[in-house]
Amino acid sequence: MTSQRPRIIIIGAGFGGLHAARALENKPVEVLLIDRRNYHTFTPLLYQVATCGLEPEEIAYPVRGIFDGDSNVRFLMGEVNHIEPSDRSVTVRSSGQTRRESYDYLIVAGGSVSNYFGHDEFALHTFSLKDLDDGVTLRNHILNLFERAAWTDDETKRQALTTLVVVGGGPTGLETAGALHELVTHALNKEYGFDESRKPRVVLIEATDSLLRTFPDGLQASALRQVESLGIEVILNHSVDEVASDHIRLSDGRIIPTSTPDLVGRCSGRAADGHARRAIGRREACAG
């Protein structure tokens, strides 16, 4: 079918892409929304999936269900792997096949990648927390560690396996640390029979001198009080200098044995070629 209406391609059905598509719905344009997944992920609750609070399907919404069948917005599931501005087209790979789609206007809303603040090598031992797969992977990793901890007779190893480190004291870091604490206190302690003397640790590390740095002073102080009152160990004014498979090293040289650092940092823009780098690592989760 040919159309005289301008054709707009939107790459990404995340918050940005969906917002654009909704704004263009029922307008005299033809919209093609493309995403490598056929669902939208509600990222603010991703940490709940990673910490067993929610099931993956509770934060995933089928994109096709968002737009009526007769809407001017069509959806295509596929990975955009090339943008060719010279002939205004994108190449989309889907189910082993490649197709070219032309546009008059292109909106790139492919999201972001994790920022390791100059320590790209951290990715080797970290988990990315950017999408549902990441959330499920992190959740499985945490549960696996507790299974391993239940088997080991080596007390030092057991402590390392049950020390959960969150790096980054922004909103996502706080949420993640709080949810991990809940998971440990209300479920895992009981299920794995850890008593007070063998309690798992949740450690929150922040490089600056306060949590929630972008919030008003009163809220920063309140957040610190509340988090510490839960029993979460907060380390301020220290950055992480090294992440290995069985420990992290802080800027003062201190070593924290752990198998699950969760690195909750910032993100930088996703490359326009659409090849997102995976980021939250085996020992770190980078969110936000």
Ligand SMILES: Cc1cc2nc3c(=O)[nH]c(=O)nc-3n(C[C@H](O)[C@H](O)[C@H](O)COP(=O)(O)OP(=O)(O)OC[C@H]3O[C@@H](n4cnc5c(N)ncnc54)[C@H](O)[C@@H]3O)c2cc1C
């Ligand atoms: C764990 C976590 C918690 C967060 N919590 C909050 C919060 O509480 N409040 C808040 O305001 N913000 C929060 N954010 C930030 C918020 O999620 C982002 O700001 C927002 O998602 C950015 O929207 P976006 O459309 O740019 O990208 P995204 O929402 O990431 O969407 C990008 C989409 O593009 C698709 N895509 C990427 N590349 C391609 C390609 N090559 N081909 C096809 N599809 C592609 C992806 O599959 C994805 O669906 C959080 C982020 C994370 C990770």
